[in-house]
Amino acid sequence: xxxxxxxxxxxxxxxxxxxxxxxxxxxxxAGLRIIGQRRIQMTRAxxxxxxxxxxxxxxxxxxxxxxxxxxxxxxxxxGENAVKAYRDVMGATNPADAEEGTIxxxxxxxxxxxxxxxxxxxxxxxxxxxxxxxxxxxxx
Ligand code: GDP
Numbered sequence: 001x002x003x004x005x006x007x008x009x010x011x012x013x014x015x016x017x018x019x020x021x022x023x024x025x026x027x028x029x030a031g032l033r034i035i036g037q038r039r040i041q042m043t044r045a046x047x048x049x050x051x052x053x054x055x056x057x058x059x060x061x062x063x064x065x066x067x068x069x070x071x072x073x074x075x076x077x078x079g080e081n082a083v084k085a086y087r088d089v090m091g092a093t094n095p096a097d098a099e100e101g102t103i104x105x106x107x108x109x110x111x112x113x114x115x116x117x118x119x120x121x122x123x124x125x126x127x128x129x130x131x132x133x134x135x136x137x138x139x140x
Pocket of ligand 1: 059062063079092093112113114116117118130
């Protein structure tokens with residue numbers, strides 16, 4: 001297995017409920033290291049660019065509204081097979097389908113307001129990390 005990096009966002013529904021530390025505790029307990037982290041207010045342009053693959057989906061406008069509705073915490077995570085390891089600990093997109101102990105089962109409010117984002121491939125992780133971090137802001 002290889003040490004990988006993945007990109008994470010703690011979404012506005014979680015920052016609003018002061019759950020940054022609680023989410024980070026689940027991340028760290030899963031063996032992932034938070035090697036870059038910044039709290040930002042996303043602009044519409046940033047959110048639209050980030051979710052460009054979903055622009056034809058019916059929920060795109062709602063998703064951009066949500067992601068710009070409050071602060072988010074963007075993160076770079078590192079660990080063994082980090083992309084899959086983080087997807088596993090995030091849980092299913094819809095919290096109703098998420099496994100016990102996953103971040104979304106513990107904290108998500110709905111399929112839209114589901115507390116966290118995690119990259120779905122190593123290639124997308126690199127693209128997403130580059131959108132929000134320079135190498136100088138990451139220390140592994
Ligand atoms: P993920 O990889 O598990 O985050 O899921 P997707 O890539 O399929 O969707 C991206 C994000 O769009 C999800 O995390 C949700 O925040 C949002 N989303 C997905 N499906 C829906 C939906 O049916 N309604 C709404 N409002 N948002 C959705």
